[in-house]
Amino acid sequence: MLILASKSPRRKELLKLIGVDFTVEASNVNEQGILATTSSELAIKLATLKGIEVSRKNPHPVLAADTVVEIHGEFLGKPQDEKQAIEMLKKLSGRSHNVVTGVVICQRGKILDSFSELTKVYFKELTDQEINWYIKTKDPFDKAGGYGIQTQGGIFVEKIEGCYFNVVGLPFSKTANSLRKLGLYKLEVN
Numbered sequence: 552m553l554i555l556a557s558k559s560p561r562r563k564e565l566l567k568l569i570g571v572d573f574t575v576e577a578s579n580v581n582e583q584g585i586l587a588t589t590s591s592e593l594a595i596k597l598a599t600l601k602g603i604e605v606s607r608k609n610p611h612p613v614l615a616a617d618t619v620v621e622i623h624g625e626f627l628g629k630p631q632d633e634k635q636a637i638e639m640l641k642k643l644s645g646r647s648h649n650v651v652t653g654v655v656i657c658q659r660g661k662i663l664d665s666f667s668e669l670t671k672v673y674f675k676e677l678t679d680q681e682i683n684w685y686i687k688t689k690d691p692f693d694k695a696g697g698y699g700i701q702t703q704g705g706i707f708v709e710k711i712e713g714c715y716f717n718v719v720g721l722p723f724s725k726t727a728n729s730l731r732k733l734g735l736y737k738l739e740v741n
C-alpha cells in the first residue's frame with residue numbers, strides 16, 4: 552500500500568483520481584532555509600525531505616511532492632501573512648511565472664524515483680481592488696505564490712502552458728507513469 556506524505560487535500564484528491572490505493576501520513580519537516588539554484592532542484596529537495604522522513608517510519612513506499620512558484624529567478628512559497636500575500640500577488644500581476652512541482656517516491660529512506668514538472672502561468676494585470684478582495688477570501692494562505700488556480704484565484708489566470716494538475720500540486724500524467732513503472736499502480740477497471 553502506497554503512503555501519500557502530504558496534508559494537501561488537493562494531492563489526496565488527485566491521487567484518488569489516478570485510482571491508486573493509498574493512505575495518508577503527512578510529514579512535519581521544516582521547509583524553511585533550503586537552498587537551491589533552480590525551482591526544480593528546490594521542489595525535488597523539499598519533496599525528498601518530506602518523503603524520506605515518512606519512509607523512515609514505515610516500510611511501505613511513500614509519495615511526497617512540493618510545489619514552488621518561480622518568477623524571474625525568485626522562489627515564492629506560501630505567504631505567511633496578508634502583507635506577504637499582497638506582495639506576491641503584485642509580483643505576479645500582468646506577468647508570467649513558472650509553477651514547478653517536484654515528486655519523490657521513496658521506500659525505507661531510499662529514493663525509488665524523482666521528477667519535476669513545469670507549468671507556465673500567465674496572470675492578468677491585477678487592480679488593488681481585486682487583490683484586496685482576494686486576500687479577504689483567505690484563499691492565498693495555504694498555496695504557493697499566494698493563489699489557487701482551482702479556486703477564486705483562477706479568475707486572475709489568462710492562460711497556462713503545461714499540465715493544469717501540476718499547478719494544483721501533482722503532475723498527473725508523470726505521477727501515474729512513475730507509479731506504473733515501479734509496479735505500484737495498474738490499469739484496472741473496478
Ligand SMILES: Cc1cn([C@H]2C[C@H](O)[C@@H](COP(=O)(O)OP(=O)(O)OP(=O)(O)O)O2)c(=O)[nH]c1=O
Binds near residue numbers: 557629695
Ligand atoms: C500555485 C498553486 C499552488 N497550490 C498549492 C499546491 C500545494 O498544496 C501548495 C504548496 O505547498 P506545498 O508545500 O507544496 O504543499 P502543502 O504544504 O500544501 O502540502 P504537503 O507539504 O503536506 O504535501 O500550494 C494550489 O493549490 N493551487 C495553485 O494554483
